[in-house]
Amino acid sequence: xxxxxxxxxxxxxxxxxxxxxxxxxxxxxxxxxxxxxxxxxxxxxxxxxxxxxxxxxxxxxxxxxxxxxxxxxxxxxxxxxxxxxxxxxxxxxxxxxxxxxxxxxxxxxxx
Amino acid sequence: xxxxxxxxxxxxxxxxxxxxxxxxxxxxxxxxxxxxxxxxxxxxxxxxxxxxxxxxxxxxxxxxxxxxxxxxxxxxxxxxxxxxxxxxxxxxxxxxxxxxxxxxxxxxxxxxx
Numbered sequence: 001x002x003x004x005x006x007x008x009x010x011x012x013x014x015x016x017x018x019x020x021x022x023x024x025x026x027x028x029x030x031x032x033x034x035x036x037x038x039x040x041x042x043x044x045x046x047x048x049x050x051x052x053x054x055x056x057x058x059x060x061x062x063x064x065x066x067x068x069x070x071x072x073x074x075x076x077x078x079x080x081x082x083x084x085x086x087x088x089x090x091x092x093x094x095x096x097x098x099x100x101x102x103x104x105x106x107x108x109x110x111x
Numbered sequence: 112x113x114x115x116x117x118x119x120x121x122x123x124x125x126x127x128x129x130x131x132x133x134x135x136x137x138x139x140x141x142x143x144x145x146x147x148x149x150x151x152x153x154x155x156x157x158x159x160x161x162x163x164x165x166x167x168x169x170x171x172x173x174x175x176x177x178x179x180x181x182x183x184x185x186x187x188x189x190x191x192x193x194x195x196x197x198x199x200x201x202x203x204x205x206x207x208x209x210x211x212x213x214x215x216x217x218x219x220x221x222x223x224x
Contacts, residue, residue, distance in 0.1 A: 044215050
């Protein structure tokens with residue numbers, strides 16, 4: 001059973017527009033969420049995180065929103081740039097040091 | 112500073128063989144985690160080591176094992192390889208756990224034929 005779901009395998013967005021990547025989770029005990037970006041032939045790199053005590057966290061062009069009642073988080077990238085083309089993973093954790101990962105969403109930024 | 116180093120980068124093995132993958136974490140990092148990535152499955156957690164002790168383990172069969180040395184370097188071993196073990200194996204290190212930020216290596220691409 002997938003506790004963290006990224007239902008869109010891929011997403012195509014025009015350069016300069018907003019990219020919105022979504023992630024749903026089922027375990028209400030998750031209290032920490034992270035987004036990672038992965039380029040081909042490289043390991044994932046940390047992008048942004050959010051604790052369950054917050055509903056929003058911002059870092060430059062990247063903002064993560066958390067809706068605990070809906071068990072949903074989203075990553076907004078504004079404006080989208082060609083270098084943002086990558087696979088984005090969301091991950092969640094409770095108190096046991098184990099991260100549960102989604103399957104990833106491939107973001108394609110069109111020029 | 113040097114990043115997380117995984118060796119080898121690519122590996123081809125035959126069914127039934129065993130394989131050992133190596134991960135050298137960032138200097139000062141004591142936590143090393145291993146993940147398996149297959150298309151459409153995201154990253155599946157294998158295990159985490161902290162100060163030479165396995166702190167957490169995912170839902171993989173006993174054919175998958177690991178260890179961590181006193182210098183925090185870690186190895187992962189897979190015995191009796193199956194075709195389904197073909198994947199990208201990623202290692203991530205952190206100072207003490209994911210909440211301090213994971214740094215991933217580039218992975219070892221294992222192909223079982």
